Amino acid sequence: MYKIDADFVEAVSHSDEFNANACMHCGNCTASCPMGLELLPRKLFRYVVVGLEKMVVENAETIYSCLLCKMCEESCPADVHIAGNVKKLRNYINTKYYKL
Amino acid sequence: MALPTGKVIGIMADNLRKRKNVIPLSAKKSTAWAEGLNLPRGGETVIYTGLLYQLMPGITGLAAKMASYENSFMRHLMGMGRLANKFINVAAFMGGAKPAVYKEYNRILRNIACLLQKSGVEFGYLYEQELYTGALLHDNGVEHLVKKQARRIWDVLQANGVKEVITTDPHTTNMLRSVFPEVIEGYDLKVRSYLEVLAEVAPEATNPLNKELVIHDSCMYARYEDVIDEPRQVLAKAGAKVVEPDYAGKLTWCCGGPVESLFPSKSKKVAEERVSQLAENGRQITAMCPICVFSLREAAEKRDDGTEIHDIIDHLSEAYCLDK
Numbered sequence: 001m002y003k004i005d006a007d008f009v010e011a012v013s014h015s016d017e018f019n020a021n022a023c024m025h026c027g028n029c030t031a032s033c034p035m036g037l038e039l040l041p042r043k044l045f046r047y048v049v050v051g052l053e054k055m056v057v058e059n060a061e062t063i064y065s066c067l068l069c070k071m072c073e074e075s076c077p078a079d080v081h082i083a084g085n086v087k088k089l090r091n092y093i094n095t096k097y098y099k100l
Numbered sequence: 101m102a103l104p105t106g107k108v109i110g111i112m113a114d115n116l117r118k119r120k121n122v123i124p125l126s127a128k129k130s131t132a133w134a135e136g137l138n139l140p141r142g143g144e145t146v147i148y149t150g151l152l153y154q155l156m157p158g159i160t161g162l163a164a165k166m167a168s169y170e171n172s173f174m175r176h177l178m179g180m181g182r183l184a185n186k187f188i189n190v191a192a193f194m195g196g197a198k199p200a201v202y203k204e205y206n207r208i209l210r211n212i213a214c215l216l217q218k219s220g221v222e223f224g225y226l227y228e229q230e231l232y233t234g235a236l237l238h239d240n241g242v243e244h245l246v247k248k249q250a251r252r253i254w255d256v257l258q259a260n261g262v263k264e265v266i267t268t269d270p271h272t273t274n275m276l277r278s279v280f281p282e283v284i285e286g287y288d289l290k291v292r293s294y295l296e297v298l299a300e301v302a303p304e305a306t307n308p309l310n311k312e313l314v315i316h317d318s319c320m321y322a323r324y325e326d327v328i329d330e331p332r333q334v335l336a337k338a339g340a341k342v343v344e345p346d347y348a349g350k351l352t353w354c355c356g357g358p359v360e361s362l363f364p365s366k367s368k369k370v371a372e373e374r375v376s377q378l379a380e381n382g383r384q385i386t387a388m389c390p391i392c393v394f395s396l397r398e399a400a401e402k403r404d405d406g407t408e409i410h411d412i413i414d415h416l417s418e419a420y421c422l423d424k
Contacts (some may be wrong), residue, residue: 034354034370064105064362067370068239069319069354090241098106100113100242 008053017088020045022078029072029082037062041072041082048089056089057097063089103170105362107178109240111185112361116245120252121151122236123158124189127228130154133206134225137213143224147213147294148265150272151232153205156390157197159360163394167364205390211417212268212294218420219301223266229256233275239358243283250280254287264290266297270320270327270389278324293321295388295412298337299330305419308339313415314382315342316374316396317352318389331388331412338419343381353377357391371399379407388412 012018025042039062047055056063068083076082094100112122130151139147169175181190216223234249253276257265267273270293277291313335321327328349332342347353356370375396378385383406387393390411397409416422 034356034373035359035366060105061102061363064240065359065366067319067354067356067358069358070323071319071351071354074323074350087239087241087243091243092241094106094109094241098110100106100110 002052002054004051005053006051008056009049009051012088012092013048013051015088017091018048018085020049020080020085023080024078026077028075028077029080032071032075034069034071035065035067037065041080041085044089045080045085048085057093060093060097063093101171101175103166103175103362103364104178107182108166108362109237109242110182111178111190112237112240113242113245114182114186115189115191116232116234116237116242116249118186119189120249121155121232122234123155123162123191125151125154125158125232129202130230131227132202133209134213134227137210139213139223139225141224141227142260142262143222144261145221145223145264145266146260146262147216147223147225147268148272148276149209149230149268150235150275151230152235152269152272153209153390155232156205156394157201158191159391160201160394161197162191163360163364166361167368170364208390208411208413209268211413211422214422215302215413215416215420216266216294216297218422219298219303221266221297221301226256226260226262229260231256233272233279235271235275236361238275238279240362246279247283250275250283254280254284254289257289262289264292267291267293270318270325271391273327274320274324293325293327293330295321295330295334296327298416299333302334302337305338306421307419309335309415309419310339311384312341312343312382313384313386314345314378315348316345316355316378316385316387316392316409317349318387318392319352319354321388322350322352334416335386335412338416340386340415340419345378345381347377355387355389355392355395357389357395360391360395367395368399371395372402375399375403375407375409379403379405383407385409386412386415
């Protein structure tokens with residue numbers, strides 16, 4: 001059972017740099033990923049939107065494995081800024097967990 | 101087992117904070133490429149290398165070390181390494197590259213500058229005042245340090261009266277053209293890649309290449325900066341026939357390089373896949389980013405089938421008889 005964290009939603013999901021609300025879960029991003037990341041971005045972004053911080057942090061390796069190559073954005077029908085969202089998550093983890 | 105992400109990024113962040121670069125680099129090594137070119141200091145238009153080519157010998161050496169640590173007990177010592185690095189430059193003790201490697205990367209920058217000059221472009225250079233842009237930390241989400249670095253660079257550019265820069269790689273182009281305007285108010289620098297400049301002004305080749313080259317687009321140029329036609333135009337002027345792989349232009353396939361410092365094994369797998377795609381179209385492959393060239397070349401060497409990866413400037417040097 002994971003706790004929904006409202007502060008996490010406020011810090012990440014409601015920031016200007018993160019926007020995944022338009023994601024329609026079509027899976028094009030996953031299908032076109034050169035790294036073959038299965039989690040990113042639709043499932044991961046859903047964790048963020050609903051405030052499951054623990055799930056996000058447990059997937060830190062996946063978040064930092066993203067190449068930021070934007071191949072996914074080329075095939076995203078909803079124009080979600082996937083690479084920017086990933087960078088925002090990295091920034092959050094760096095600050096809160098890695099104390100950078 | 102993966103390297104400890106926070107510790108590795110922490111070392112790079114500490115270096116940028118304390119030593120103004122993710123891997124410390126002396127002023128002598130940063131500027132050695134320009135020796136004897138008599139480039140004027142400063143000016144309204146300057147070439148801006150962002151030190152990426154100069155960092156490549158260090159990056160290649162460290163990448164090999166990190167790959168060896170990935171599945172060894174050494175990865176557990178990264179925390180101690182980070183602590184020690186706060187006081188001494190740990191990278192200096194990890195084995196530097198051979199002088200020939202530095203010479204090779206310096207030759208690339210010299211040839212870019214020489215080709216610009218040969219094309220009638222006038223520009224200066226900031227020499228030891230030039231700073232790394234912080235691209236690697238931007239990718240890894242250490243934004244507060246990137247903002248500080250952007251401010252430092254903008255101050256240097258303004259103090260020298262620089263209005264326009266000509267960049268030499270896609271990552272520096274992206275930072276100066278698309279990232280810095282978002283973090284600095286009033287930032288109005290004109291930024292063009294040397295390939296964009298050459299596409300406009302390069303003369304016809306003196307020694308046309310008359311060969312087929314498979315092109316590998318950089319993700320950063322193609323999808324972040326929309327630099328797609330220009331390298332093709334420049335290669336066409338050089339007399340090359342550009343061969344397009346299945347994944348090209350806006351749909352180019354990443355070289356794997358962006359995660360080399362954190363996940364060497366994953367990075368190499370992506371590079372091998374990309375080289376396989378490219379090699380289906382020919383053995384002579386050209387790339388336009390030092391990180392792409394490094395990642396793809398390493399993967400190509402494993403194939404032992406004659407697949408060669410070269411920086412685009414190597415081909416242009418041949419076409420314009422440079423190679424100084």
